[in-house]
């Protein structure tokens with residue numbers, strides 16, 4: 433082979449390689465474009481599957497308590513809605529009227545003004561799990577059905593199914609004080625779920641637990657509620673808890689409670705839960721926004 437021939441061959445090889453690189457580059461760009469398109473379709477689908485049906489609507493609700501030493505104005509023109517499948521937190525300073533809102537929704541307190549529309553059965557979970565210490569876990573769960581005068585064979589079987597599904601069946605003959613704080617809370621949740629609620633009201637349901645247990649229990653309960661397609665209204669004074677659990681947060685003022693703001697919480701991660709969303713940089717941004725929204729110095 434002459435030198436000229438060799439040079440031609442080398443340059444041809446170079447050209448082939450360049451062509452190959454160009455092609456690879458094109459393929460990479462195409463793949464990138466496909467990924468981008470997939471991402472956009474996923475986002476569009478997410479938008480479309482956003483819940484729109486309202487299961488709870490609170491309109492212009494006000495409440496004054498008549499106390500021995502005068503009137504206490506607790507709520508002033510409260511307005512918000514809870515959508516199907518949504519987790520909505522209510523956050524506000526201690527004593528501002530959060531529990532009053534839940535009590536009115538649950539029908540335990542009267543309201544002075546306004547409208548409340550409820551679509552579906554309501555379950556209620558409090559800070560104290562209120563399990564009866566002298567009854568076994570099984571009997572505590574049946575007690576929920578007895579109170580509702582609904583202890584049918586079918587409902588009993590449903591409760592047993594829940595105990596099995598959420599790993600408490602092996603503890604059914606134990607007494608509450610033989611269970612950890614987290615397991616007690618799960619038992620209390622199953623007692624509430626056994627009555628087949630569509631909407632769950634949680635009033636500072638985790639605040640009696642120590643920090644680590646609380647985080648584990650919020651995930652536990654979040655997963656169970658999502659799994660059972662229950663809409664949740666969560667009262668808390670803990671900003672991190674509100675962000676980690678919610679699709680939206682209602683921020684209340686000092687007493688009398690008024691709605692100051694309603695914030696959307698969204699994390700761009702698949703299968704978001706109350707633990708993994710804490711790793712997102714958006715978590716601290718939301719924290720600052722809620723903190724500012726609460727403005728405790730007001």
Ligand code: ADP
Pocket residue numbers: 497498499504506524525526527528529530531532533687
């Ligand atoms: P939060 O749950 O935000 O801490 P609450 O809704 O429990 O606040 O209470 C709001 C205000 O109403 C508080 O000042 C509280 O003392 C008062 N309050 C709550 N329940 C009653 C009641 N049954 N009688 C009189 N005052 C009440």
Ligand code: MG
Pocket residue numbers: 530531532635636
């Ligand atoms: Mg309260």
